[in-house]
Amino acid sequence: MEKPRNIRLSPFHQRQQELGGVFFEAAGWERPQWHQSNEALLDEIAGDVAERRGWESKYWSPIAGAEHLGARSRVAMFDLTPFTKIEVTGGMALESLEHITSNRMDQPVGRITYTSMLNHKGGIKCDLTVTRLGKDKFMIITGGGSGIHDMTWIRANMPDDNSVQLSDVTSAMTCIGLWGPNSRELLSRVTPNDVSNEAFPYMSAQEIAVDGLTCLAFRISYVGELGWEIYAPVETGLHLWDTLWDAGQSLGVLAAGGAAFDSLRLEKGYRLWGNELHTEFNPYEAGIGFAVR
Structure with missing residues (x-):
């Protein structure tokens, strides 16, 4: 989409511009697809990124391949602010989530659960994570592009007696995906919290302190590397980015x-x-039968 543009900007937008971010629009958000500042990495990976020609090279750069390999070998910061974030609270929150998800939601506080939501034929209507933050408080994280779709489905299948409250907090919270083999070392440099595997296992969530900020860290990765999704109030996002970057x-x-x-x-x-x-x-046909309980 060419216009309107620059409508929804993450708190890191200025830093991404300084790094030569090439922005695409998605769900109204300006999202960098790659950063020209990483062009120098191409010399390190000569021959490791396949060339593209003609139509397949449009809206693409080999720098994206360099960033891919950098995340696999170092540590990368991804702007996940556009992720849709939905708080689910209320006395019937657990029972309602159990009703509309394929996985079990009655998990200990701090546990992250991957699940799908299914239609009456068993087809996959949504796939997302649900994190239990309290006895009657949960956080749903889903994609920025599917957020309105997912919120509509969830709302339509919740009780209408005010026993469950849904709040879209997407614009109130920023998020950085800190992923790569060096991510634990980096995070340990900026927080006094123990981020070892024993203290902070996979698929768990904890509050951590980062240079005076209180953040919510999820030990989860959508890119297949060690790391965390780090959530913070949007007004503190730039400080979070700069702290991790430095x-x-x-x-x-x-x-x-x-x-x-x-x-x-x-x-x-x-x-x-x-x-x-x-x-x-259905989930079994799609290869996610492990998320049916």
Whole structure:
């Protein structure tokens, strides 16, 4: 879409511009697909990124391949602010989520659960994560492009007696995906919290302190590498970015865009609703039967 543009900007937008971000629009958000500042990485990976010609090279750059390999070998920061974030609260929150999801929601506080939501034929209507933050408080994270679709489906299948409250907090919270083999070392440099595997296991969520900020960290990765999704109030986002960026320089930290994000999840075999997942297939046919309980 050519216009209107620059309607929804993450708190990192200025930094991404300074890094030469090439922006595409998605669900109203300006999202960098790659950063021209990473062009120098091409010299390090000569021959490792296949060339594209003709129509397939449109809206693409080999820099995206460099960012992909950088996330696999170093540590990368991804702007996940456009992720749709939905708070679910109320006395019937657990029971209602159990009703509309394919996985079990009655998990300990701090547990992240991947699940689908199915239509009456068993077709996949949504796929997302649900994190239990309290006895009657949950956080749903889903894609920015499918957020309105998912929110509509969830709302339509919730009780209408005010026993469950849904709040879209997307614009109130920013998020950085900190992923790559050096991500634990980087995070440990900016937080006093223990981020070891024993203290902070996979698919768990904890509050952590980052240079005076209180953040919500999810130990989860959509790109198949060690790392965290780090959530914070949007007004503190730029400070969070700068803190991580400065601490990661000696670790080779790079900013990675949406093109690498997509290729990394494909390489790992992670599905995306609207692409590999949709209502024509049930979870077993789509290869996510593990999320049916």
